[in-house]
Amino acid sequence: MKNPLKCVFLWFACLVSLGFAQGMELRVAAYSWAGMPFLTLNLQNVGDVDFDSLVIGVYFTADTSVDLTHDIGARFDICQAYAAAGFNMPCQSVGTSALFRAAHPLRLDSTLNPDSAKVSWLMALPLDTTLLAAHRRIRLDFGWDRRSPWPPYEDFMLQAPKHLPGASDWSYGAHVDYQGIPTMDKDVMDQNPQLVHVQPYITVTSRGKLIWGIPPPKYSPPSGLRVLHTNSTAPFGYVNRYDLLGRRP
16 A cells, blocks of 8 residues: 555546546535434446445544444445436445444554554445446445444444544544545535545445555554355345455345
């Protein structure tokens, strides 16, 4: 992985070397809903290659003494796949919702900064059999919910997590080349996504390969990485499914 800071002044020349697939673009905004922090994503593919087995990677930053494993849960809300002509069809919502609910933050020990006593956490969110076809886009909305403090830690409490995502988190905060995730209207991605800056600090993988985004410094794949397969046939046909927690929905 190349140092992203060296690419600031050669941004477009560095996109591919950093793992940005040609024709990909991700825009992200934040909003609040029912007292919980939400994100709305616009993932656009203007290239000629289809991408399946998609996993969205959101990175938090916390003190080494903090355990996010059973604090933050991902509440799936909206997913629509739009064709170039504007027609849309739902994503594989049932499978995606189950995979989101099963996802727990994964501590990335390789990112530990002993000077600041901070470490990054990855929330890996698989989109099941949803396909990002060439010349199409996906709108994806999800919120951060607090998990039940009692085993097996699967229930959601319908309230904000203890760790509120913000400026100190890798995916949320400002960088040399990015002002941080803005707070905007929840429907901005359908009304005018161009108002939202491109977001390079949330990652997207396809079949386990990074196709968009810059993970934290010294990032290495979490030990929980496992490749799962599915024969799901609706609505997008057979594709592989990646669940970084090694779970089936």
